[in-house]
Amino acid sequence: MNCKDIEQLQHAFVDQELDPANTRAFTEHLAACPSCARQLEALSAVRHAIKTQTTRHALPPELSAKIARATATDRPNVIPLSKKWLPLKWGTTGAGLAMAACVAFLMIASPNEQYLVEQELIASHIRSLQDGHLTDVISTDQHTVKPWFNGRLDVSPPVTDFNADGFPLIGGRLDYLDHHTVAVIVYRYNKHVINIFVWPSAQSKIDIESIPTQQGYSMRHWHDGDLQFWAVSDVNPAKLSEFESLYRGQKPKVQ
Amino acid sequence: MTIWAMENMGANDDQDQFNALMLPHMAAAYNLAQWLTGNRDDASDVVQESYLRAMRFFSGYRGGAARAWMLTIVRNTSLNWLAQKRGQKTVPLPEPGNEEDGGGVVEIVDDKVDLEFDLIQKEAAATMDQLIEALPVQYREVVILREIEELSYKEIAEVIGMPIGTVMSRLARARKAIQEHWNKTTEGRALK
Secondary structure, rough: OOHHHHHHHHHHHHOOOOOOHHHHHHHHHHHHHHHHHHHHHHHHHHHHHHHHOOOOOOOHHHHHHHHHHHHOOOOHHHHHHHHHHHOOOOOOHHHHHHHHHHHHHHHHOOOOHHHHHHHHHHHHHHHHHHOOOOEEOOOHHHHHHHHHHHHEEEOOOOOOHHHHHOOOOEEEEEEOOOOOEEEEEEEEEEEEEEEEEEOOOOOOOOOOOOEEEEEEEEEEEEEEEOOOEEEOOOHHHHHHHHHHHOOOOOOEEOO | OOHHHHHHHHHHHHHHHHHHHHHHHHHHHHHHHHHHOHHHHHHHHHHHHHHHHHHHHHHOOOOOOOOHHHHHHEEEHHHHHHHHHHHHEEEEEEOOOOOOHHHEEEOOOOOOOOOOHHHHHHOOOOHHHHHHHHHOHHHHHHHHHHOOOOOOOHHHHHHHHHOOOHHHHHHHHHHHHHHHHHHHHHHHHHOO
């Protein structure tokens, strides 16, 4: 390998795209040729400058929420009173209409605060799916994840690995929601992430036990002892329900 | 709730899979779109359109690197947008092989741009952002995909629809141009 080859191959070399044989020849030449070594050093320096000085344009949060809504629009669950309800046997009866009216009323009357919490939960869930935001502590070991929350929070959320049931524990993180620092325990089901948000219950402003879906995300909400729990995921609602029962098999406690 | 879940299992599973695979790359998509279009509003429009397109073409996704697949669509949407907005001399080419890959591709015809000329127009004390902005788009995209998004040569080749050799030569030229100007800039700073 001569100096001209080096000049051509140095980019592939710094990008680790050179095959082993050429890499060996390349490094051998480099060790014997100070001029090529200097050249490579200069290339590494400019790469470093590009990597460290170039702006990463930050995704506007409103865009991320907009896309999450858009990617959920062709789902039936975001059309609250569509014909999807009619296959229920009472669809055409008076009772059906009465029920539909009740449902409509419930949806209009649902408290604003709850809506805001749901929006925050979904935003946090989406954020968590972006590279590097899912967990602060990565561990499939419940005895690592649970103590990690101690000292960071005034609650001690229950952490159990349900790997045997198909819901492996991934880790935990802290998030800020509804004016609280909250514990988030992260599980996975196949390719889907399930985030469990835990924080102390105030006197319950939100008393609906479960919210079916929001923007295409399945959500479950429940209280247990002094804690409230929200599960958010893109698995189907039946799966999330199953996970909820599994998770609620144990008792949380406040420290 | 469970009733529709069962009725619509198939469609929702596709959507679930799309969301799980493609939504995590939104930040990378946005960064690339803003580097190619040059501003926030256009980048937002491009990313939104790209995700809608991606959903439509998702049945054509055959596994492999999800990020590269998503960035291909963002890149093509950005270049189409640039072509429309600036009325550049462009020739739309059909997607090689698979039309489902994200719509028409726009290739800039003039590949023999004088990089140094473009860069030297700028003041000596340019920031790295200014230097990269000054690169013609076909060089800029390769630099962003490699140095910021850290895609492999093979992935970049897929994204820009060019052979790996072209990726290498564009990357080499772009780095050289940046290097020459950057050195001048840092020397200039050192003298002050």
